[in-house]
Amino acid sequence: MKRIDLNADLGEGYGPWRMGDDAALFRVVTSANVACGGHAGDPDVMRATVRLARSHNVTVGAHPGYADRTGFGRRIIPMSGDEITAMVAAQIGSLIGVAALEGVDVRYVKAHGALANLAADDAPTAEAVVRAIRAVSKDLAILAISGTTLEDVARAEGAEVYLEVFADRAYRDDGRLVSRCEAGAMITDPDAAAERLLTFLESGEMPTHAGRTIPLAAHSICVHGDSPEAVAMASRVRSTLEAAEITVATFIG
Amino acid sequence: MKRIDLNADLGEGYGPWRMGDDAALFRVVTSANVACGGHAGDPDVMRATVRLARSHNVTVGAHPGYADRTGFGRRIIPMSGDEITAMVAAQIGSLIGVAALEGVDVRYVKAHGALANLAADDAPTAEAVVRAIRAVSKDLAILAISGTTLEDVARAEGAEVYLEVFADRAYRDDGRLVSRCEAGAMITDPDAAAERLLTFLESGEMPTHAGRTIPLAAHSICVHGDSPEAVAMASRVRSTLEAAEITVATFIG
């Protein structure tokens, strides 16, 4: 029987501000990438998010990013590998500390935004991230984009690695994402997104932008919740998969 | 054979800024209260401080405070108990994460500044702080000022509690500190400070401001490093105690 996880970025508020509709998204996902004070999140937001995750039986992962709230972690801040390692370790530790208040274990780590993009291609950055994760706990899994340098580095370091595909992004024939600058990069129709993922899960082959299909490994589908349309797509994906008797469940344990 | 710990606040820099002479102080103390990103400290400063502690064989404690760099944690920020708990848990977790990069365990927690002052007298604040510490790890000891509400609350919660006295503060006959607003509150002469502590350690009775002596429990002496005079006093205290064959060693383990 086929099985897949649905993950999303959650807890991306700060102080009085909120980002997206976390309450709605928690009804859809099975894994939550929880912001841990770098690009977003503060101790109260983290705690409320972990509590929601627990009540929805959703697995909690840490979602570290550049400590750049103004840029929401989407800008590359020039940092050495050691600086990245310390930053990531501090953020993961911070979420572990807060999650402990709710009796919840942080089970995996997924890098955010510009840090994730850099770690996908740049080995020193990937190594800096993986070094932090491994030092904090050998029990932390790593959620990476399929086929990236981060995946390779994580495996080489002996980490438990899970792979994700994107619900709303078109793929090229080489397995990489179509750049956001190009037409057709984003899949905006919920039904089209859901059908494409169903095809992928049933065949193991992802339809590409060019009309071919490619083999792709995936334990999780990344969905978004930053707009009502995004939440609608996430819901549509879940209901389509469940109607096809695919089990939607966390990749952990 | 008598034995005492010397503790100090360390790693209170931030970004390009440094506070006091950590290198000198690490040669004196046996326990380091390491700022963890609230009133001071950032991941790089934390890591460098933990590394110094390891190389000097100094025990590492977390030193959480109000998340108020501008006020250096010396202002009471109005917060609920739950907000304090989440803040303290996040800060301790952050240091634990960074310390893991150096293979160092965080062994105890000492609250900083206005948070420590409030926790010394106010039961809900003390409970909020202790709740965070206990949730993060049952193995974390608590370093408290002798005779405070924090000591009582920590004991009631089953925590391992250690008590400190101050090298440079005069005591009243009721065991509390003479207010900084009063004349004679601060002991500024290194020899006088060292002699008073020696008397205390040999007799178990602390000389008071009024000329009496009172029984006081202590596992550690708090020294400072924020000025050359403070470092000189700390050094003088240590050499005086060692000359009297008192063992200066961490209270842990």
Next chain:
Amino acid sequence: MKRIDLNADLGEGYGPWRMGDDAALFRVVTSANVACGGHAGDPDVMRATVRLARSHNVTVGAHPGYADRTGFGRRIIPMSGDEITAMVAAQIGSLIGVAALEGVDVRYVKAHGALANLAADDAPTAEAVVRAIRAVSKDLAILAISGTTLEDVARAEGAEVYLEVFADRAYRDDGRLVSRCEAGAMITDPDAAAERLLTFLESGEMPTHAGRTIPLAAHSICVHGDSPEAVAMASRVRSTLEAAEITVATFIG
């Protein structure tokens, strides 16, 4: 012919986050209290807000508050009068600098949140705020709550003072607001709010919570935009006043 201004807090976003529906509110108000980097706002948010104000022909005021994003300026941060003065001057100056990019003058100042509450009752705080405003520019008017210490201090310093009443808050017979802790403090029905204000503007007497009426001076009505309900109330107030041939226009110039 009767005339009144409608003011609201605008530009209370930060980095990627937004607060309320500014676009909708700019269609209703005639004066905008623009956050200037203390409790909310950053240079980009400030500029976008000033640009919106210009395009809607809305007067721009500075809205300084405690430099406490986490608490959104709603917590009293312990500060000396001099510290408050420097903070307020820096924030106003910051908005003036950004507004100059759009060729817009900042015309008045309204304190935010906990700073406004304190300045309403505490003379040293009111003096600290007014001192900053007067130093930055003698041309800056002050928007104060009618009957407060801030009003008195501002007048004593020779400032141009305008007074506001609240669309959604009940008044006591002594002219003060009913505390938010008491039942009936908030007026939630848009029609009731609009009718009460119409009565007040036509008679000069504000209906109180206890069912009496009291004389109250007002140049402006404060409305909110932090929820769809709040925007609906603000719109309802404006349309009701305009239907009664009351001119809704800025109090400036």
Next chain:
Amino acid sequence: MKRIDLNADLGEGYGPWRMGDDAALFRVVTSANVACGGHAGDPDVMRATVRLARSHNVTVGAHPGYADRTGFGRRIIPMSGDEITAMVAAQIGSLIGVAALEGVDVRYVKAHGALANLAADDAPTAEAVVRAIRAVSKDLAILAISGTTLEDVARAEGAEVYLEVFADRAYRDDGRLVSRCEAGAMITDPDAAAERLLTFLESGEMPTHAGRTIPLAAHSICVHGDSPEAVAMASRVRSTLEAAEITVATFIG
């Protein structure tokens, strides 16, 4: 009679932290580049710095930089030209607001760190900076490094432009600075630094690293105060110039 200004970065503290010995440096310089809350500085530090400048009869300039305290403005933060313009305008405005509390006018602007480096070579960045300065006030002069893109852009926009040379940096034959990565980039001997500048001021030709001399325009010499050695060099430069009857005075008015 020959005349030159001495400028330095001042007020680079934040909250409880201080950078360098401002008190000593204010006895040497005639122009102060005052941090305005981006890379360093807060309202209290700004005010204290402006007050010191006034009491030493030192001209005040704004010293905007990337809003990156952790990196002290030395990292290039990816920003659009509009974002840079808004940031610079906000920072200059902030200092103008605080300086007004001391009755002091901000007379010029000098960019800091990575922003200055980028503006020296990159026309869009230089234009973004100059646009902010010109919008805030046509009366603000610009202090630029001789021969840079910033100088050209500032002149093209009609700004009053002053040029600086560095007391402690070697020059190449093309008039640019020897890179810090190369041997001999820094001049560390105070006497050598003072003599080189005296030669330059008396001849109008700057001795280069390669042993030649090149014509260079300068209204000001940039000195540093971040270490006791730096302050000693700055003092030595001043006393050498004064002994040679060169007037050390601000370039303004």
